Amino acid sequence: MTPIQSYIKEHKQQFLNELTELLKIPSVSADSAFKKDVLNTADFVLDSLKKAGCDKVELCETPGYPIIYGEKIIDKNLPTVLVYGHYDVQPADPIDLWTSPPFEPVIKKTEIHPEGAIFARGACDDKGQMYMHVKALEYMTSTGNLPCNVKFMIEGEEEVGSESLAWFVPRNKEKLANDVILISDTGMIANDIPSITTGLRGLSYVEVEVTGPNRDLHSGLYGGAVANPINILTKMIASLHDENNHITIPGFYDNVEELSTEERAEMAKAPFSLEKYKDALKIDDVYGEKGYSTNERNSIRPTLDVNGIWGGYTGEGAKTVIASKAFAKISMRLVPHQDWKEITELFKNHFESIAPKSVKVVVTPHHGGQGYVTPTNNIAYKAASKAYENTFGKTPIPQRSGGSIPIVALFEQELKSKTILMGFGLNSDAIHSPNEHFGIWNYLKGIETIPYFYKYFTELHKAS
Ligand code: BES
Ligand code: MN
Ligand code: MN
Numbered sequence: 001m002t003p004i005q006s007y008i009k010e011h012k013q014q015f016l017n018e019l020t021e022l023l024k025i026p027s028v029s030a031d032s033a034f035k036k037d038v039l040n041t042a043d044f045v046l047d048s049l050k051k052a053g054c055d056k057v058e059l060c061e062t063p064g065y066p067i068i069y070g071e072k073i074i075d076k077n078l079p080t081v082l083v084y085g086h087y088d089v090q091p092a093d094p095i096d097l098w099t100s101p102p103f104e105p106v107i108k109k110t111e112i113h114p115e116g117a118i119f120a121r122g123a124c125d126d127k128g129q130m131y132m133h134v135k136a137l138e139y140m141t142s143t144g145n146l147p148c149n150v151k152f153m154i155e156g157e158e159e160v161g162s163e164s165l166a167w168f169v170p171r172n173k174e175k176l177a178n179d180v181i182l183i184s185d186t187g188m189i190a191n192d193i194p195s196i197t198t199g200l201r202g203l204s205y206v207e208v209e210v211t212g213p214n215r216d217l218h219s220g221l222y223g224g225a226v227a228n229p230i231n232i233l234t235k236m237i238a239s240l241h242d243e244n245n246h247i248t249i250p251g252f253y254d255n256v257e258e259l260s261t262e263e264r265a266e267m268a269k270a271p272f273s274l275e276k277y278k279d280a281l282k283i284d285d286v287y288g289e290k291g292y293s294t295n296e297r298n299s300i301r302p303t304l305d306v307n308g309i310w311g312g313y314t315g316e317g318a319k320t321v322i323a324s325k326a327f328a329k330i331s332m333r334l335v336p337h338q339d340w341k342e343i344t345e346l347f348k349n350h351f352e353s354i355a356p357k358s359v360k361v362v363v364t365p366h367h368g369g370q371g372y373v374t375p376t377n378n379i380a381y382k383a384a385s386k387a388y389e390n391t392f393g394k395t396p397i398p399q400r401s402g403g404s405i406p407i408v409a410l411f412e413q414e415l416k417s418k419t420i421l422m423g424f425g426l427n428s429d430a431i432h433s434p435n436e437h438f439g440i441w442n443y444l445k446g447i448e449t450i451p452y453f454y455k456y457f458t459e460l461h462k463a464s
Contacts, residue, residue, distance in 0.1 A: 004451055007139050008444050015135055015447065016107075016118070016440065018048070022127050023105040023120035029065060029088035029160045038156050041087045042066045045130075045154050052134045053141025054152065060172075062164035065156030069175070072141065073149045079461040080149040081454060082178035082417070083137075084407075085130030085185060086158030089122035090432045097434035112191075112428050113439040125431035128438035129184035129424060129446065130154060136450035145451060147458040151178060155407075158185075161205075161367030162407040169407075169414045178417050180380040180457060183408070184446060186401050186423030191441060193271055194392040196384055197421035199299065199400030200408060202334030202371035204344045205307075208233070208351060209362045210326045219320040227358035229326035230311045236354055237328060240304055244290035247304050247332075249350045255337040259300055267295060270397050280428060298402040303333040329366075333402060340368035340406075369406020372419065379460035380420045387422075387452035391445060422446075422453065 001009070008015070027041035028034040042059060049057045049070035057070040065088065073080075092102035100106050105120035118128065133152070140146035153176065155165045169176065186197040212229040213222070242248050259267070272295055278286065288297040297303075311326035313319040332347065334340055348363040355361040375381060376398050388396040401421075408419045424446040430436045 003143065003145075004139060004448050007143065008447055011135075012444065015443070018135075019118065019123075019128055019131050019443070020105045020120075022048075022131060023118070023122055024103055026092070026103045027088050027122070027156065028091050029157050030091050038065055038088060042068055042156055045087050045134075046070075048131070048134050049137075049152055049154075052138040053146075054137075060168065062168050064164035067156070067165060067168050068152070068154040070152040071150065072137070072146065074146060075149070078148040079179040079458055080151060080177065081457065082151045082153060082176060082181045082415075083133045084181055084183045084411070084419075085133065085152075085154045086126045086156065087130065087154050088156045088159050089125070089127065090159050092121045092434075094434060099435055102434075102436075107440065108437070110428075110437070112426060113437070113441065115439070115441050117429075117437040117439045118443070119435060119437040121436055123436050123438035124187075124425040124429040125436065126158070126185045128443055132184060132424070132443060132446035133182070133450060135447045139447070140451050140454065145455075147454050148461075150454070151176065158405070158407070161369075163367070165407055166410055169410060173414060176415055178415065179461065181408075181411055181415070181417055181419040182422065182450075182453065183405065183419055184422050184424060184450075185405055186403065186421045187425040187427055187429070188423055189271060189397060189399065190426065191439070191445075192394075194388045194394055194396040195270070195399045196381070196388070196396045197374075197401045197423050198376060198381075198398040199336075199373045200371055200421070201299070201302075201402055201404050202338060202340050202369055202409070203404040203406055204332045204334060204340045204347065204368040205366040206330050206332075206344060206347060207364045207366060208328050208330060209364070210236075210355070211324060211360045211362075212358065213322070213324055216324050217322040219322045222322055226322065227356060228322045229359055230323060232356065232359050233309070233311070233326040233328060236351065237306055237309075237330075239354060245288055246290070247302065249304075249346050251346050252302070252343065255339070255342075256302060257300075257336040264296065267300070267400075268293065270295065270399055299400040300335055302335050302338060305331055305333075307331050333404065334371055336371050336373050338371070340370055344368060367406070369404060370409035371404070372408045372412070373400070374419060374421065378418060379464055380418055380457060383453050383456035383460055384420050384422055386456045387449050390452050391449045420453070422449070424449075 027038045054070035060067040102121040210229040308329040312323035
């Protein structure tokens, strides 16, 4: 057993108890009813960084939720790792689909996590993964194994678009100066197939409103003679994809990065079972853009999805009505070189242009962000890869993810540093869904792997 393994074994119960306390606080950033809880979570994180050995911790006020900053600078000549994570979580609803309450963490065994997983909103995204870094720091400071400087920046608005962080970063460039940014807020292929996330998709999120007549109408008296905004909206949405599931917005694909045949062949080497994929979701077939594999569709290709749609009567029984308005929330996942503001503009122009005269359309942009691709030929990636080799006994596979952490592109722009995405979650951990969980094995493996990253990064940095 290595020293870190014995440390983890000795402190396992404490690590689980602390994460349980953190998960009990419902830090839902999207819902202002949880404001106090979000603020309490910020205090919890501040306190935990102090205990983990930071010399300086600060609660940094912003126009929104505070950012928790912590640092331990041991030598100005050594490299600095900046850890980013988020303490806010997604809303827990639909609550009735949870098998145990979302903010009362419990450990349950699953097929994929036979040693148990902790079930709670935020267990994997991102409290559990963020807290691995706090515990890894605690190990390094308390045993004299911290090889370089470290800074922490933990925000409370990731799940709602990181607006306050986008305000904070450009104003604090010096404070945040670093040699590499380290984030655990993604996943890996499987516990026996470690992977490092090398790409994130960008995002453009919009809301549309279609208005027909000035009031709700009797569908018998007016039906057939005026535009029904729900009929129109669904027709407009349906027209956004063609028969090959290509997106029809003019110019949408103009800047999409096309991967070479070699790059696609390399990607296809990653272990993947379509049968298992379908079985996990209980679907008879997959669905998507013609000419691309499932893994390509959900990583290197852009998408357009309706995330919510409403209007008219949805209560009990029947009501014969033509609603005055219909609404939808639509998100587009973007790939490298697609600019999210440009895409938002293209969507808006196109959506307004396809509306018949009989309705009015308003497109309101929400948040968005650029995609990101991490290089694999730098010392940061090499250090991460070596760290996994040490603790998993296997070389991790580089893999692009379909998810988004829009702030990562901004880090590069403002702080001029690259990000390494060491995620320890699994797709089956149900992030954003009912029954979110995080494997105990994954939690502890993360704590074990992180200190090796610091070690190898510092060594490679000195040698370079
Ligand atoms: N941690 C996720 C993103 C993620 C998860 C990336 C798994 C890769 C693998 C993050 O908290 C998240 O949910 N991001 C949002 C975007 C944000 C602007 C709301 C997303 O991807 O929908
Ligand atoms: Mn996250
Ligand atoms: Mn999330």
